[in-house]
Amino acid sequence: MFKNIVIAKVDKSYEQPLGLFIDNEFIKSRDEATIESLNPSTGEKIASFYAASEADVDAAVAAARRAFPSWSHTSPEERGILLRKLGDLIEQEKELLAAIETLDSGKPYKSNALGDLDQIISLTRYFAGAADKFSKGEYIPVNKDKYALTLKEPYGVVGQVVPWNYPLAMASWKIQGCLAAGNTIVIKPAENTSLSLLYAAQLFKKAGFPPGVVNIIPGHGGIAGSRLASHPDVDKIAFTGSTAVGQKIMSLAALSNLKAVTLECGGKSPAVIFDDASIEEAVKWTSMGIFYNSGQNCTANSRIYVQESIYEEFLSRFIKHVTTNWTFGEAADPFDNECTVGPVISKTQYDRIQSYIEHAQKNENLKTTQIGAAAPGCNGFFIPPTIVTDVPQDSKLMKEEIFGPVAVISRFRDYGEVIKLANDTNYGLAAAVFTESIRQANRFAHDIKAGTVWVNSSNDEEISVPFGGYKMSGIGRELGQSGMDAYTQTKGIHVNMAKL
Numbered sequence: 001m002f003k004n005i006v007i008a009k010v011d012k013s014y015e016q017p018l019g020l021f022i023d024n025e026f027i028k029s030r031d032e033a034t035i036e037s038l039n040p041s042t043g044e045k046i047a048s049f050y051a052a053s054e055a056d057v058d059a060a061v062a063a064a065r066r067a068f069p070s071w072s073h074t075s076p077e078e079r080g081i082l083l084r085k086l087g088d089l090i091e092q093e094k095e096l097l098a099a100i101e102t103l104d105s106g107k108p109y110k111s112n113a114l115g116d117l118d119q120i121i122s123l124t125r126y127f128a129g130a131a132d133k134f135s136k137g138e139y140i141p142v143n144k145d146k147y148a149l150t151l152k153e154p155y156g157v158v159g160q161v162v163p164w165n166y167p168l169a170m171a172s173w174k175i176q177g178c179l180a181a182g183n184t185i186v187i188k189p190a191e192n193t194s195l196s197l198l199y200a201a202q203l204f205k206k207a208g209f210p211p212g213v214v215n216i217i218p219g220h221g222g223i224a225g226s227r228l229a230s231h232p233d234v235d236k237i238a239f240t241g242s243t244a245v246g247q248k249i250m251s252l253a254a255l256s257n258l259k260a261v262t263l264e265c266g267g268k269s270p271a272v273i274f275d276d277a278s279i280e281e282a283v284k285w286t287s288m289g290i291f292y293n294s295g296q297n298c299t300a301n302s303r304i305y306v307q308e309s310i311y312e313e314f315l316s317r318f319i320k321h322v323t324t325n326w327t328f329g330e331a332a333d334p335f336d337n338e339c340t341v342g343p344v345i346s347k348t349q350y351d352r353i354q355s356y357i358e359h360a361q362k363n364e365n366l367k368t369t370q371i372g373a374a375a376p377g378c379n380g381f382f383i384p385p386t387i388v389t390d391v392p393q394d395s396k397l398m399k400e401e402i403f404g405p406v407a408v409i410s411r412f413r414d415y416g417e418v419i420k421l422a423n424d425t426n427y428g429l430a431a432a433v434f435t436e437s438i439r440q441a442n443r444f445a446h447d448i449k450a451g452t453v454w455v456n457s458s459n460d461e462e463i464s465v466p467f468g469g470y471k472m473s474g475i476g477r478e479l480g481q482s483g484m485d486a487y488t489q490t491k492g493i494h495v496n497m498a499k500l
């Protein structure tokens with residue numbers, strides 16, 4: 001049920017759990033099916049872990065249901081205390097958890113994985129503090145004969161399905177607020193990145209969360225994920241991943257028991273750079289916004305619009321900056337400090353991203369600049385930072401989420417033109433605007449149809465600020481107070497004081 005794994009680069013050796021985590025114990029899946037986890041920077045196998053069957057999902061849901069009455073009656077203060085302990089335990093194991101993340105997902109250890117862990121620790125403490133504050137209802141004095149109260153109650157058993165781009169962070173965005181609100185959980189990590197959450201399972205137990213409160217069922221989306229979404233005894237389902245799967249989950253939720261749904265799906269987020277902006281800052285932020293995490297970000301600024309009078313200067317500075325700052329490093333090893341662009345997650349994603357680059361070159365004849373290359377013989381899924389320029393609005397690269405290190409850049413004349421271009425998408429997750437004019441920034445922030453707007457920055461999330469999408473980027477919000485509200489339902493209690 002455990003495998004010893006040595007991560008020599010950071011001098012770590014640890015026991016990796018390989019089972020499903022149900023009722024605070026690791027167990028085999030009923031049919032003993034397994035999934036192999038590969039190291040994306042070498043293509044080598046790390047471990048095989050058990051994959052949940054539909055019957056295993058049912059067992060996990062039953063465990064969560066048994067745990068719910070008692071857990072939902074713990075006081076919010078007590079839930080906060082356990083979350084605080086969890087935050088401390090994660091902090092104590094920060095380097096190991098970051099190393100597991102790098103091994104399993106390929107994200108650079110120093111520049112990405114440790115940052116994910118810092119965010120997770122802060123977020124855990126945030127929801128520890130929020131547990132007894134955001135759980136309060138309202139008092140509504142209706143008239144002299146009547147008052148009303150609202151209660152914020154947990155849903156019950158919550159199913160969660162998370163992706164591979166931020167394995168432990170996306171799980172934490174969902175789990176911590178959900179626990180603070182008094183729900184019990186069955187969560188499915190992504191097939192290719194289950195290791196860090198399985199390791200973290202032990203920390204939930206150690207912090208004192210009772211059996212059945214957090215259940216982790218690694219497994220295939222089409223089996224374990226869809227069973228969770230369609231399960232008649234799951235009260236809410238929360239998902240992060242592709243829009244196509246988000247639609248399936250919503251439909252399964254509707255057709256089973258009309259369970260509540262939160263979806264955080266894809267994006268094609270614009271960054272707009274006006275000619276009064278600091279070009280240096282715009283270059284720094286937009287390159288980070290597309291190359292950080294190898295572009296595998298739902299909020300990646302994957303469409304960059306630059307005002308025509310500064311286009312050429314922006315482009316030459318962008319290319320120069322990327323050449324110096326966004327590289328695989330000498331050895332293409334995400335454990336090396338100079339590696340800031342790791343491999344993408346899998347061969348499937350590698351092929352998919354390459355197909356967009358080839359399409360740009362061969363079918364659309366677009367100018368494509370690639371910076372650096374992986375060393376010959378490297379079997380990892382490395383794609384060099386790629387910059388595609390003067391991309392027309394109807395290009396496939398402007399329309400579809402590439403989810404890789406591919407910057408798509410275009411020019412615009414004026415505000416009226418660019419706001420139309422920026423809004424010309426089915427997605428609406430995020431947008432960035434660069435300008436020194438507060439009036440222009442304010443106008444843009446109001447006109448853009450997106451759930452997040454960054455003014456003179458990009459992709460700098462805050463755990464205290466609600467996050468989520470407009471249009472086909474999703475439904476509902478996570479983080480901030482919304483991170484708990486998403487996991488509570490409101491009951492109105494009417495108290496009649498009038499005597500007949």
Ligand SMILES: NC(=O)C1=CN([C@@H]2O[C@H](COP(=O)(O)OP(=O)(O)OC[C@H]3O[C@@H](n4cnc5c(N)ncnc54)[C@H](O)[C@@H]3O)[C@@H](O)[C@H]2O)C=CC1
Binds near residue numbers: 221222226241298403
């Ligand atoms: N919004 C985001 O953060 C993410 C977006 N994506 C987008 O999705 C594209 C494809 O990546 P995939 O790995 O295929 O994403 P995906 O949407 O298939 O995977 C995300 C999660 O959904 C689960 N899943 C898959 N099919 C399911 C089903 N029928 N029912 C329930 N759960 C299911 C997976 O097991 C995984 O845990 C990427 O290129 C990217 O464009 C992928 C990951 C994260």
Ligand code: BAL
Binds near residue numbers: 297
């Ligand atoms: N940056 C966290 C959300 C995402 O990219 O999936």
